[in-house]
Amino acid sequence: MLSPEAERVLQYLVEVEELAEAVLADKRQIVDLDAKRNQNREGLRALQKDLSLSGKSRLPQYCPEGLFSFPSKAFALFLIETRQEATGM
Secondary structure: OOOHHHHHHHHHHHHHHHHHHHHHHHHHHHHHHHHHHHHHHHHHHHHHHHHHHHOOOEOOOEOHHHOOEOOEHHHHHHHHHHHHHHHOO
16 A cells, blocks of 8 residues: 555656646657658648649549549649648648
């Protein structure tokens, strides 16, 4: 049986551990979202650069929300930019 002081310390440590886990989970999520944002930025830049060189060429395929289509690069660029603005990425 633990003394009241030891019980209080144990409860405090449990709370600290739970909060630390939450902080680490949030940090992982921030890192994941940042990596996704960087990939989107790289993709947008590649599309913009390629579009400026080749005009309105077609992409091999694009899969927004599981729907396969063959949009122009300009349209794909528009879709990615609007999604990025909507999600704040």
